[in-house]
Amino acid sequence: MDEWDVAIVGGGILGTNVAYWLASRYDGRFAVLEKEPSVAEHASRRNTGVVHRPFYLHPENAKVFARAAGVSYHLWKAYAAKKGLPWAPVGTYEVALEDDQVDTLHKYVGYAAENGMEPSEIEFVDPSEMRRREPNVRCEGAVFSKTDTAVDYQAFTQAVKADAEALGVRFLTGVDATGVTATDSGVAIAVGGGREPVRARYLIGCAGGSAIDLAHAMGVAQEYTDLHFRGEYWTIDREAARLATHNVYSVPRHTDLPFLDPHWVVRATGRREIGPNAVPVSGPASYHGLVRPLEPWVAKFFEPPVYNKLRLMMDKDFLSLAVQEMWSSLSKAAMLQRVQRFLPALRLQHLVSPGTAGIRTPVVNAHGRIVKEAIEVPGPHSYHILNYNSPGATGSPAFAVYLVDRLAARGDLDHLRENPRPSELWSWDTIATAMELTA
Ligand SMILES: Cc1cc2nc3c(=O)[nH]c(=O)nc-3n(C[C@H](O)[C@H](O)[C@H](O)COP(=O)(O)OP(=O)(O)OC[C@H]3O[C@@H](n4cnc5c(N)ncnc54)[C@H](O)[C@@H]3O)c2cc1C
Structure with a gap:
């Protein structure tokens, strides 16, 4: 043998x-x-x-x-x-949707330096300059990471x-x-x-x-225990592809859960997609369907150690975001609305077909933290x-x-x-x- x-x-x-x-x-x-x-x-x-x-x-x-x-x-x-x-090398704009997120952008410029990026690879962009560069993107400021690829x-x-x-x-x-x-x-x-x-x-x-x-x-x-979240995307039609020429990510509302915030992504083929949401699913390959049938999902939730997940569920930010995410999976319009916060010209008819769904598996520790x-x-x-x-x-x-x-x-x-x-x-x-x- x-x-x-x-x-x-x-x-x-x-x-x-x-x-x-x-x-x-x-x-x-x-x-x-x-x-x-x-x-x-x-x-x-x-x-x-x-x-x-x-x-x-x-x-x-x-x-x-x-x-x-x-x-x-x-x-x-x-x-x-x-x-x-x-x-x-499409580059990424990380955009602040609220005034109070601008501080996060300045922090990111500092992180970039500490994490070894060259000063020439990152810049802060103010709202008026942003309107000139990406006229369809609404924001209170942005950081441009030029070499995201x-x-x-x-x-x-x-x-x-x-x-x-x-x-x-x-x-x-x-x-x-x-x-x-x-x-x-x-x-x-x-x-x-x-x-x-x-x-x-x-x-x-x-x-x-x-x-x-x-x-x-x-x-x-x-x-440790884990949770599985399916992230779903929508493909944007060719006509609307011109709405933004770079990736656009919004500053996470919840720093522990950065994967819950929507983005506009330019694929290597040039195709544009928006997403993701984050639907809780029962397994690492549950690419289709909603939480139904409920049974495997409930079994997943109660898989030991349960205490970690119970503590996470006590976090009200997590709960409210999770409910919003679930809703944006049920409704294409809800997903659209989240992206319209930074790309108001995007319309429902531009979302032509589902993109590729992927599953994230964050680990939850004994303190109920991801x-x-x-x-x-x-x-x-x-x-x-x-x-x-x-x-x-x-x-x-x-x-x-x-x-x-x-x-x-x-x-x-x-x-x-x-x-x-x-x-x-x-x-x-x-x-x-x-x-x-x-x-
Ligand atoms: C929606 C989404 C978007 C993301 N976007 C990005 C991005 O833009 N950039 C980036 O850097 N990262 C991104 N990530 C993260 C990145 O994709 C992952 O970190 C990375 O792919 C993980 O690689 P892996 O090999 O650990 O896992 P996987 O690719 O999941 O590979 C694990 C493999 O193990 C196999 N396996 C599991 N159990 C068994 C078993 N018992 N016996 C035999 N085989 C088994 C599985 O079949 C699988 O092929 C994204 C993730 C998701 C879900």
Whole structure:
């Protein structure tokens, strides 16, 4: 029976990047277990496709995400050029809809500097200048992040997969890890379908929206729970595409829940979309339908630990936003109204078809707070990444280096022989140095 040196559960953009870096640093038998027929079928495809510059991320509270996004921008730029993949530097306006949000914009200019962006990449734009640049956008001021870029993350993931395969990684697609048991020397991963368990000396959990379930199956991360929110988008017709030529995001009303605020996005193909809302759903692949049938949703809510979610529900801001979100899912007009706050010329007839829905899985801690950073949880012969949310696709190559580096420092990769391979495109040493984060 096969035994892998490392099995990575999850062939999204994170698991695929981790596999690539492991194989580029070590000799060993590496497998990625992916339950779908191909990589990047979930969040890594169903996202907004923006390479986010880290101007809006708190340099301390979201330090790792901010650093990974900052470093990875340059990696993806070089990668897209080398592989001939879409790279459309559309730029993002973050707009203040109320006077009292202007302070947040000034704060963002400071965050941009602290997170390593060049002064030339970010600017504050006052309302009159904004009217000149984007005459259809109404706001009290904006920050322009000039280098935010539209890409196709599924294409990126597929290209990194090919690079990982060239280094010997095996992608076992159609393999669903349904349970994991720690053994004396590693893990036995049940894969269903009457097949033999997959055995590995070490497991890295990169299972996206199912990451908590995998960690709980191994008896770790019991203090955390998660919620799934489906974000839905509408595609804008060609005639209305001219209403704004850059991405437009509004300053979050609730800093803990930035994904609840609407935006206008320019895709790498030039298509415009608006969204998202955030409909609570029962699972990481509930792409259709509303909360009905209620049963799985109720079961999801009461999944232990329940206390975290009960505390979150006591937050009245969260509750009122959640209800509004649900309503904008039921009603196309409600979604429109939210975007009209900054783009009043947009009309219902411009929203021609549903865009791609994606599911976010924020993790809730024991204080009932939605966690802002990726969470790392060691387990028996394993390590789990939870809460790997936006801008996770942006930051994935640098985050993967950071992770492999941490596993090495913990001694978790001591069963592998180090054998760094030169890469003409991405330099391990440069990335690892840039990702060194003091506690
Ligand atoms: C609506 C939306 C918009 C977003 N927009 C952006 C954006 O513009 N820019 C950005 O940087 N980020 C964005 N993000 C965030 C980004 O997409 C995610 O952070 C990133 O894709 C997460 O990658 P992942 O590999 O961890 O997860 P996923 O892509 O979800 O991959 C996890 C994989 O694990 C597999 N899996 C799960 N359980 C098992 C199991 N038991 N056995 C085998 N396989 C399993 C799944 O099938 C899946 O393929 C967005 C996210 C959403 C939902």
